Amino acid sequence: MTESADAASIRKWWRTSIIDMKPGQIAFRGEPIQDLIGNITFPQMIWMMTRGQLPDEKQAQLFEAALVAGVDHGPQAPSIAASRMAITCGIGLNNAMATGVNMLGDVHGGAGEQCAELYYDIDRLMGSSGSLKGAVQVGLTNWKEKHGKIVSGFGHRFHKPVDPRAPRLMELVRNAASEGTVDGKFAAIGEAVQNQLAEDRGGRPIAMNIDGATAVIFCELGFPAPLSRGLFCLSRSVGILSHAWEQMEQGARNKGPMPTNFLPLYEPEE
Numbered sequence: 144m145t146e147s148a149d150a151a152s153i154r155k156w157w158r159t160s161i162i163d164m165k166p167g168q169i170a171f172r173g174e175p176i177q178d179l180i181g182n183i184t185f186p187q188m189i190w191m192m193t194r195g196q197l198p199d200e201k202q203a204q205l206f207e208a209a210l211v212a213g214v215d216h217g218p219q220a221p222s223i224a225a226s227r228m229a230i231t232c233g234i235g236l237n238n239a240m241a242t243g244v245n246m247l248g249d250v251h252g253g254a255g256e257q258c259a260e261l262y263y264d265i266d267r268l269m270g271s272s273g274s275l276k277g278a279v280q281v282g283l284t285n286w287k288e289k290h291g292k293i294v295s296g297f298g299h300r301f302h303k304p305v306d307p308r309a310p311r312l313m314e315l316v317r318n319a320a321s322e323g324t325v326d327g328k329f330a331a332i333g334e335a336v337q338n339q340l341a342e343d344r345g346g347r348p349i350a351m352n353i354d355g356a357t358a359v360i361f362c363e364l365g366f367p368a369p370l371s372r373g374l375f376c377l378s379r380s381v382g383i384l385s386h387a388w389e390q391m392e393q394g395a396r397n398k399g400p401m402p403t404n405f406l407p408l409y410e411p412e413e
Contacts, residue, residue: 161192172196186210189377193370201324202364208315209360212308213353213375215382219301222246224400226383227390231398236387243383247376254354255375258296259361259368261286262332266362269332279335283343296333296355297340304348309356316359325363333359 146154162171169176172191179188183197186207190198198206218224226243230236247253261282268278286294299306313330320327337351354375361371390398401407 160195189374193373194366198364199324201319201322205315205319205324205360206364208312209357210374210378212312213357213378215379215385216353218386220382221251222379223382223386226387228398228400230387230390231395233396236384236391239387239390240380240383243387244376244380247372247379252375252379253372254295254352255358255361256368256372257290258294258355258358259366259371261295261336262329262358262362263368265332265336266328275331275335276339279332279339283336283339294336294340296358297337297349297351299350299352302350302352304350306350306352306356308353309351312356312360313351316363319363327363329359329362332362 160172162169163173164170171179171188172195174191183191184203184207187197187203189210190203190206215223218227222243225246226239229239229242234242249257264285265278265282268281269275272278272281283294313334316325316330317327319325320330333351333355337349337355340349341347357375358371361374362368366374
């Protein structure tokens with residue numbers, strides 16, 4: 144039977160190459176769901192859904208390491224604290240997760256995207272100059288003119304001078320580069336940025352933080368910069384869910400950001 148013009152127009156309202164779904168059939172990127180279940184990992188599924196094809200085993204392992212590293216950072220992280228407070232207001236886990244994820248903005252959670260943009264910019268600059276140090280210096284100058292003195296992906300309010308997650312992730316990148324899984328150039332760029340920032344601080348070391356290290360991995364694996372933020376949201380959602388569930392089990396009610404025996408400082412307007 145020939146499809147009517149109206150039916151064809153309606154079907155084109157949403158167009159996707161991600162899923163082909165009809166009664167009795169589900170296929171992701173052309174692969175039947177029953178062939179994927181039990182045969183690929185969740186990180187591989189994330190990669191396939193966002194990129195359109197499956198990663199090889201080594202790529203998937205490096206990708207998974209980045210996802211594992213960003214899962215949680217405790218209730219002092221705004222996204223985690225927000226999810227716990229939301230639960231004490233009497234809402235469900237899905238609402239608490241949405242509350243936490245919605246806290247992941249440019250300052251908290253979005254730094255990986257910004258750092259990836261910096262790395263990609265330095266890589267482009269290297270293509271024209273051939274000098275890593277020169278490209279880093281120009282890239283950082285461009286960054287600071289646009290964003291200010293704080294460079295996303297570097298420095299940490301708790302972990303000084305080392306964020307314990309970053310060295311392990313960078314070790315895995317170096318291992319992957321030695322095996323030919325990745326190129327290694329973004330690891331070199333990330334470390335060069337870290338060294339330049341320390342030099343600019345008079346030799347005082349500065350941590351490459353979780354955003355700087357995962358941005359190295361996502362760039363090495365070819366993910367566009369905006370996906371760095373989305374992937375971090377996926378990773379941190381695990382911690383948000385865990386804390387929301389723990390708070391639900393603890394059973395507190397209407398718990399605010401500070402104990403009730405402490406009050407905010409009142410400062411009258413002058």
